[in-house]
Amino acid sequence: MIESNTHDIFAKISSIKSAGVIERYGFNDFLEIAREVRSNVSDDVWLEVGWDILEGMGLEELYGCDYDILTALEHIPSQSDLVDIQSFLRYSLVETLLEQFDAGGTTVLLDIGKMVGTPADVLIPRIIELRKDEMENTIVPVIGKEIIIYDVFMNEIHTITEPNDAVVLDSLWFTAYGCQVLTSLGLGLRADIDALEKIRNxxxxxxxxxxxxxxxxxVGKNHSNMSEAMKTFILKRAENSTHISKYRKSKQ
Known part of the structure; x- marks a missing residue:
């Protein structure tokens, strides 16, 4: 994609993030823009654009769903107004998510708090169940050598590992609770023993x-079922978190 086309595509991404474009130009024009954007961006970028579209339409409770929203948009009647579109997306996506959950689908980025009091609140019990199950099936590996440090009285005072970043966090990033905690702590794909204790606490x-x-x-095999686009998005978040953490440490 040449630079001018890149700018054009990102301008169109910005336009379809708001429900205002539907009210101003109509659903058909909105759908054409969505199709063009979808054909020019990667799957993980489109996944995030889809969440922004949902949020722009007032469907915040569905933000973070592992679903290509264009699939749903293509089934909406062309003369639909914003209220019709909201209703269609809300109920069709809730049904789709229930089907995904029955197949062990991911809940990694869904926000239960935003679902309360909406039609999506029927998803909450299943989400909680799936999140407990995935933690039961997730093991965080610590690789390399473990070295125990003692004081002069032979009391154990500290443990270090070789290599220092011996804690592999890939599998934890793919879980809902893990993703939340690792993001809040500013951790990436690898960590040391001290960071592991922070996670545990x-x-x-x-x-x-x-x-x-x-x-x-x-590593990364025990998480819930998720699309390759979602996996890529989560890994990019983890890598970005690593860069931010390193930058903060360099400033200390």
Whole structure:
């Protein structure tokens, strides 16, 4: 994509994020812009654009769903107004998410708080159940050597690992609770033992048990079912969190 086209596409992305474009130009023009944007951006970028579209339409409770919103938009009658579109998306996506959850679909970025009092609140019990299940099936591996440090009286005072960033967090990022905690702590895909304790402490306050294992585990294989677009989006978030954390440390 040449630079001028890139600017044009991002301008169109900005326009379809707001429900105002539907009220101003009509649904058909909105759909044409959405189709053009979809054909010119990667799957993970489009996934996020879809969330922004939902949010712009007042459907914040569905933000973070693992779904290509263009699929739903293509089934909306062309003469629909904003209220019709909101109603169609709200109920069709709730039904779609229920089907995804029955197949072990991800809840990683869904916000339960925003679902309360909306038609999406029927999803909440299933989301809570799935989040508990995925934590039961997730083991955070610690690789390399563990070195215990003692004081002069042979009391254990600290533990370090070799390498220092021996805690592999990929699998935890793909869980809802893990993603929340790691984002709040500014952690990336690898961490040290001290960071692991911080994660454990935060999760204990959430009444979530963190399973840790020594040695090699199947990293990233135990999470709920999610699209490749969602996996890419989560990994980019983790990598960005790593860069921010390193920048903050360099400023200290």
């Amino acid at each position: 935060v999760m204990e306050k959430m009444e979530v048990t963190l399973k840790v294992g020594k040695g090699k585990y199947s």
